[in-house]
Amino acid sequence: MGVNSIKFHHRFPDEDSCYAYLSEIKWEKGYVCKKCDNEHYCKGRLPYSRRCTRCKYDESSTAGTMFDKLKFSIHLAFHIAFKISTKKKGMSSLELSHEFELRQKTCWEFKRKIQIVMKSSGKYPISGTIQVDEFYVGGEEEGVIGRGKGKKRLVVIALEIVEAGVGRGYARVIPDASSSSFKPFFDKHICKNARIITDKWTGYLPLKNDYKNIEQTKSDEGKSAPDIHLHIMNIKGWLRGIHHHCSEEWLQGYLDEYHFRFNRRNHPEVLFDTLLKRMVEYKLMRTNTVN
Numbered sequence: 001m002g003v004n005s006i007k008f009h010h011r012f013p014d015e016d017s018c019y020a021y022l023s024e025i026k027w028e029k030g031y032v033c034k035k036c037d038n039e040h041y042c043k044g045r046l047p048y049s050r051r052c053t054r055c056k057y058d059e060s061s062t063a064g065t066m067f068d069k070l071k072f073s074i075h076l077a078f079h080i081a082f083k084i085s086t087k088k089k090g091m092s093s094l095e096l097s098h099e100f101e102l103r104q105k106t107c108w109e110f111k112r113k114i115q116i117v118m119k120s121s122g123k124y125p126i127s128g129t130i131q132v133d134e135f136y137v138g139g140e141e142e143g144v145i146g147r148g149k150g151k152k153r154l155v156v157i158a159l160e161i162v163e164a165g166v167g168r169g170y171a172r173v174i175p176d177a178s179s180s181s182f183k184p185f186f187d188k189h190i191c192k193n194a195r196i197i198t199d200k201w202t203g204y205l206p207l208k209n210d211y212k213n214i215e216q217t218k219s220d221e222g223k224s225a226p227d228i229h230l231h232i233m234n235i236k237g238w239l240r241g242i243h244h245h246c247s248e249e250w251l252q253g254y255l256d257e258y259h260f261r262f263n264r265r266n267h268p269e270v271l272f273d274t275l276l277k278r279m280v281e282y283k284l285m286r287t288n289t290v291n
Helices: 005-011 015-026 074-086 093-100 104-117 179-189 202-209 226-243 248-262 268-290
Strands: 041-043 050-052 129-137 153-162 165-174 195-198 214-216
Touching: 015 074, 015 268, 074 093, 074 104, 074 248, 074 268, 093 104, 104 248, 104 268, 129 226, 153 179, 153 226, 153 248, 165 179, 165 226, 165 248, 179 202, 202 214, 226 248, 248 268
Parallel strands: 129 195, 195 214
Antiparallel strands: 041 050, 129 153, 153 165
16 A cells, blocks of 8 residues: 555554555464464354354454553544655654644653654665665764864765665664764665765775775765765754654654654655564564574
């Protein structure tokens, strides 16, 4: 389903339709009882829940997902997830609070869950030509120049340059502009054989041992890499315009949210469904990993 709100309201008119959809996602690959591994079930106590025919464990469609133990209706949760994932600029917790008549703290807590699953898996690193730079989030500070960030938060960002213009982008909050801080970001999001264009900052030099195609050019106030500097300006404008302020602790979540939408901007029809699938699978995957 795409971003058309009329289609959304038609597809999810009530709570029953939401539970049905979660059930489809959760047991898409078949039912297995998480208590005894039995693969046979009958109708459970709640709508769309499933009861194991062996141990009688009754599992709801929300159990083990990010929709478990909600403080508001599942129908409202779907509406909020739809708004955050499909609106071009998302929605702040204050906007959500006003629109859905919920406490701002409640909206913020649920939005935080959404941001967690918007984080990139890192399974598909970008290749080809990549522009890399850093930027600060926060106001100017007296006496702080260069890469010394003071109270500002430092972010490293990579942007894929393709024939049609700009491809995917990724960003990470880092403690400093050293190679040791850059490397985990490079390793997760950038192919080793990519052509990487950066400025002359010495922190990139040690990375050439693993990334042979790093090209360092004079920044010239952003003129040498206009695409990534425009991208940075757009992120800063979004943070100021929609969220006004975000703490260092939660900044990464906002960067993940921004790029979740940005990297799927040419395929808006997948945004909501991808988000819902991740929200259903996130805790289940964590549980299976621990077990």
